[in-house]
Amino acid sequence: MPDSNLYKGSLTTIVLKLLSGNDKMYGYEITQKVKELTKGKLKITEGALYPALHKLEAEGLLDVEVLKVNNRLRKYYKLTEKGTKETASKLNELEEFMETLRGILNLNPKFG
Template sequence: MNKSQLYKGSLTTIILKLLEENGRMYGYEMTQKVREMTSDELTINEGALYPALHKLEAEGLLTVEVVPAGNRLRKYYSITLKGQAETVNRLAELESFIEHMRILLGPKVILG
């Protein structure tokens, strides 16, 4: 299993957290922000990003605004109130998962 498989299950949580912290963003901007924040350790490809964005939009967690950018249109995504509540839930679940993984994989405590 490579690192990208480990992150794959967290993609929607990553997207929601990015939008919560940064406000309105477009897809490429999200991919670059993730690369920057992880010192190029994590890259999100468009084949994974856009289906996740569309799913979050369909669930009412994101809104989309189409804005002219030069000679093309750019889709900006923003988090909704429902999305903000879902972000809190997903982050709590992820933090719980990480804590359980630390317990399972961390050093064993020897009781004397």
């Protein structure tokens, strides 16, 4: 697996993107979806995910809904309107960064 430090700066963007494609998700579901989409190459730990979710909630980007599932309370996260706008901004920012890296690594002849 590639160095996980490369992914750490993208965790917020990854979470926002996943939530933008789903009505709502709970934490474990997010970790499993990332694992599935990356064929196991990226595993988000609870220790990284939940602080990120709490931060996004505090910033007004996520709403939390607590539902009882199988006699257990489960927190579902969904984007707010502000979160939807921030997702678009973060995705654009990440795309620009990747384009810059492609140019630096000479993978994109359009750069420079």
